[in-house]
Amino acid sequence: MKQSKLFSKTRKEAPNDETSASARLLIRGGFVEKIGAGIYAMLPLGLRVLNNIEKIIAEEMDAIGGQRILMTALMPKRNWEMTGRWSSLDVLFKIVRENGESYALGATHEEEVVPLVQKFVFSYKDLPFSVYQIQTKFRDELRAKSGLLRLREFSMKDLYSFHADEAGLDVFYEKAKDAYFKVYERAGIKDKTFLTFASGGSFAKFSHEFQMLTDAGEDIIYICKKCSLAINKEIKAEYPVCPECQGAEFEEKKAIEVGNIFKLKTKYSDPFNLQFTDKDGQKKLVIMGTYGIGLTRLMGAIAEARHDDFGILWPREVAPFDIHLIALNSTNEADFEKIRTAADKLYLDLQKTGLEVLYDDRTDKSAGEKFKDGDLLGIPFRIVVSEKTLQKDSAELKARDSNSQELVSLNEIVTRKF
């Protein structure tokens, strides 16, 4: 994409009401724009990042057999009454129509997925299976703050698994754990993310969270020095020693939850009477698990974990583009044309090799402004074409996370493996 065509632009300053580094950099870079407290629109570059995160998560959910569906945001009140969460889930947005009919706006989807799959589950032969969706969720967070880290409207992947027995759930639960760590690895934050034993909230007694270390986080976790399992502060008093390895030494850290998984067992199959007929002809309740990752929060968390004073360092699979091609300007018309011709050609040639390229072809920006924007946008590789580099038939290549650059000939750079 040509940067001169991009309607969104970078900003020198972030709004004063944004306190987290990620929110400040995401707004300054023109990735997102605040619409209201806890409500952000995705601009072209931000949507590319979010879509890349979606692709990673969908691939990993597909890999463990998840079947992708799309449930609804408008959810009839009666289902929420059946589980008691119409009154107990305080973050539920509610809509009352003029005729008195009410909807909840989807904050989570147990209340929809259970009656939905009930239409197709009859026998043990229909089990196990899992379904997932990537959808906008709505939660009336009083403390909406920190940019993308705590939102009222956000994109979330929620997967639900259905089993004939707890042994089946246990097997799938471990698979899901592995899949989650694959997501964090591809998203560039695995080294900072810890499996954390936590309370189960309105879903179950206990859960496992995936907590990413960051000072912008609102959670406190205690990491077992022996086995690296973490325990959320909310239940730490119940666990003087690590439940995994009995270790008694912990490190206290600030962190943010970037995923959580719950063994629901029969908590939500029971109110809807989601049953199946087992091999022995007996009717039994279906055993369930639920597995969530907030995509928008993950985007904020990545920006939080991977930035320096000048901007974001997007990991390769998440970055809005692979290459940031920058053509510098020249006051000499012949030089200007020469640079343009070489950069235009590079733009096409790099794209032909399958790379996604943002081409800074703006004619009204200085080299300094272009480099600053480059650091802010945080695309993994920067290629600069200038009068100076063309004197050696070359372009200058620099990785965003490196301090050194190298001159590479124009011929070689299009054959380079990025």
Add this chain to the structure above:
Amino acid sequence: MKQSKLFSKTRKEAPNDETSASARLLIRGGFVEKIGAGIYAMLPLGLRVLNNIEKIIAEEMDAIGGQRILMTALMPKRNWEMTGRWSSLDVLFKIVRENGESYALGATHEEEVVPLVQKFVFSYKDLPFSVYQIQTKFRDELRAKSGLLRLREFSMKDLYSFHADEAGLDVFYEKAKDAYFKVYERAGIKDKTFLTFASGGSFAKFSHEFQMLTDAGEDIIYICKKCSLAINKEIKAEYPVCPECQGAEFEEKKAIEVGNIFKLKTKYSDPFNLQFTDKDGQKKLVIMGTYGIGLTRLMGAIAEARHDDFGILWPREVAPFDIHLIALNSTNEADFEKIRTAADKLYLDLQKTGLEVLYDDRTDKSAGEKFKDGDLLGIPFRIVVSEKTLQKDSAELKARDSNSQELVSLNEIVTRKF
């Protein structure tokens, strides 16, 4: 995908409250499931169709320079008050938080996109451009009915264009028209879809609709016999002759709107004072256009336009899979194994050529049941492997829209161009 793993299943009967053919077939095929009036969840096969429609529309919007963004469903009340639509748009769902703060649920996005782009538009140099999103829309339709044709919650593409003058808008408007017809062509309904002169509703005085002929439609249009421009009944009285060619003979038809485009001009830039500085240093209001296609409705319209008594006939680019591979069963164990081996191999080989294959590997279904399901699902090509076909080292190939089938050797079928 293996059909034995698919949690959704076909049904013999559709619910009684579904009257349109498309809704009945989409539910019987396990494409969608009704959650409430005007609210449907997408099951795996339906979501694949919807995603294919999304891909077509995104590609055609990208081709005319649209920059993809994602705005929000929660929209602060104040913006809707500025345009007067908080009280005038009767389909607006409204949410009141406990502290009295109110949101509209996005029914359309002029109220968000104008203040959003305002942060980036200053000079004529920033114009023209266009942005679009594909997002869930919410409209409190009293008459929610006909399955996917009139919904309270649905996926929509809305594009907004911004120009320095009306001449610029006119040029882009024609480009958008062409792009829309490309969408309908790829979606397999171009021959039934007519550009229709219509009222502009809350957006403008007039608009152009794209109306697809179907008896399930709620609109009446008059098609000019000379130039094929249609006129919506709502404004026909004002146009005794065709405004395009002055023809006076019309054909009356029932139709459904599958897209509409509006020249907003300054209708929404005015209340937000979206200005730019022109070449002459003068501040002027930005000129706008808006362009919508409901993806979910388009899915319903395709099913309405392209079905027979036995099921849907998905056009190739929209179909959930390219090939429906069906392995018949045999009571003879050796034959059963032979069929499985051949079909399993074909499943892998066809996928290796880049085709998407639904493999009916179910062991508890008769040939008749499998063929019936095949017609209902409406995948463009059916390949059957059976005892009989294997006697000639072949499989039987049949297109969904054809009455004849042919035996094709197993070697040849994987080199066939589908």
